[in-house]
Amino acid sequence: MDWDKLRIFHAVADAGSLTHAGDTLHLSQSAVSRQIRALEEGLNTTLFHRHARGLILTEQGELLFDATKHMTKRLDAAAARIRDSEEEVFGELRVTTTIGFGSLWLAPRLPALYAKYPDLRIDLMLEERVLDLPMREADVAIRMKEPSQADLIRRKLMAINMRLYASPSYLEKNGTPQSLEELSEHRLISQNANSAQVSAGAVLVRELTSYDVGSHLTVNNYFGVLQGVIHDLGIGVLPDYLTQDFPEMVRVLPNVESNEVPVFLAYPEELRQSKRIEAFREFVTEEVIAHRKRLKESLGAQAG
Incomplete structure (x- = not known):
C-alpha cells in the first residue's frame, strides 16, 4: 500500500472530515478526497460512510485505522530516537x-x-x-x-509500605489509639478496598475494616486521603514516603503496616x-x- 495514501487516510479518520484533514496536511479537500478514493479502489472496499455531518469509518475502515494508529506510534518512537541529540536533552x-x-x-x-x-x-x-x-x-x-x-x-x-497517620491536632482532640480495637473511637480515611490501588494497601484496608471502625471515609486516591488527614478528619492509610514532605504527621499504631510495595x-x-x-x-x-x-x-x- 502507498504510504502517502495511508498517511492521508489516517488524518481523515482521525479528524472525521476531509476539510479538517486537509487543513492538517496542507492539502485541498479535493486532493484528499482523490487519495481516499484511490486507496478504496486499490483495496476494493469502502473505508468511510459519508453523510452530511462528516465521515464515519466502516468496519474495514476501522481495521485499517487500527493498523495506521500502531504504525504512527512506532514511527513517532523512531522519530523520537532520531531527534534525541547525543549531547542535549530536549x-x-x-x-x-x-x-x-x-x-x-x-x-x-x-x-x-x-x-x-x-x-x-x-x-x-x-x-x-x-x-x-x-x-x-x-x-x-x-x-x-x-x-x-x-x-x-x-x-x-x-x-x-502503607501505614497509619494522623495530624497532631486530631490526636490531641481525639486521643491516640493503642490497639486496632480502639479504632472504634476514630474515623478511618482510606481508599476503598475495591478501588484501583496497590494490592498491599487494599489488603491492609480490609484488615482494618474488619474491626469495628467508628467512621470510615473513602477517597479514590492518596492525595485525597492526605488532605483528610492534614485537615484533622481522622486517621489515614498512606504511603510512608510522605513522612519526609509532611513531617508533622504522626504515625499511629506503629506495628501496623502493609506488606512492601x-x-x-x-x-x-x-x-x-x-x-x-x-x-x-x-x-x-x-x-x-x-x-x-x-x-x-x-x-x-x-x-x-
Whole structure:
C-alpha cells in the first residue's frame, strides 16, 4: 500500500472530515478526497460512510485505522530516537504513574529536573490504569509493581509500605489509639478496598475494616486521603514516603503496616538510547537516593 495514501487516510479518520484533514496536511479537500478514493479502489472496499455531518469509518475502515494508529506510534518512537541529540536533552517526555505517587512524590521534585534540563517538556499522566508502554501510550512509567511485559527495561527504585497517620491536632482532640480495637473511637480515611490501588494497601484496608471502625471515609486516591488527614478528619492509610514532605504527621499504631510495595521505573527497549529517558532515569534515581538518605538520618535522630 502507498504510504502517502495511508498517511492521508489516517488524518481523515482521525479528524472525521476531509476539510479538517486537509487543513492538517496542507492539502485541498479535493486532493484528499482523490487519495481516499484511490486507496478504496486499490483495496476494493469502502473505508468511510459519508453523510452530511462528516465521515464515519466502516468496519474495514476501522481495521485499517487500527493498523495506521500502531504504525504512527512506532514511527513517532523512531522519530523520537532520531531527534534525541547525543549531547542535549530536549523535547517531550510522557511520564505515567499513579495519582498518589505522581502528585505527592514526583511532581514536587520536578523543579530539580527542569533546572538541569530547561528544554525538556514533561507530559505527566496520572492515572491508576496501567498504560501500554510498547504501544507508546507513554514513554516511561513508574509503577507500584514489577512490569510483566518482556520487552520493557525495568529498574526497582525503592519499596514502600502503607501505614497509619494522623495530624497532631486530631490526636490531641481525639486521643491516640493503642490497639486496632480502639479504632472504634476514630474515623478511618482510606481508599476503598475495591478501588484501583496497590494490592498491599487494599489488603491492609480490609484488615482494618474488619474491626469495628467508628467512621470510615473513602477517597479514590492518596492525595485525597492526605488532605483528610492534614485537615484533622481522622486517621489515614498512606504511603510512608510522605513522612519526609509532611513531617508533622504522626504515625499511629506503629506495628501496623502493609506488606512492601515495590516501585519500578520502566520504559520500552526501543527507547534504550533516548537521552530524555536517560536524564529522567538519572534524576529519579538521584531523588530516591536522597530520599533514602534523609529517611536514614531521620530514623537515626529518632533512635538517638
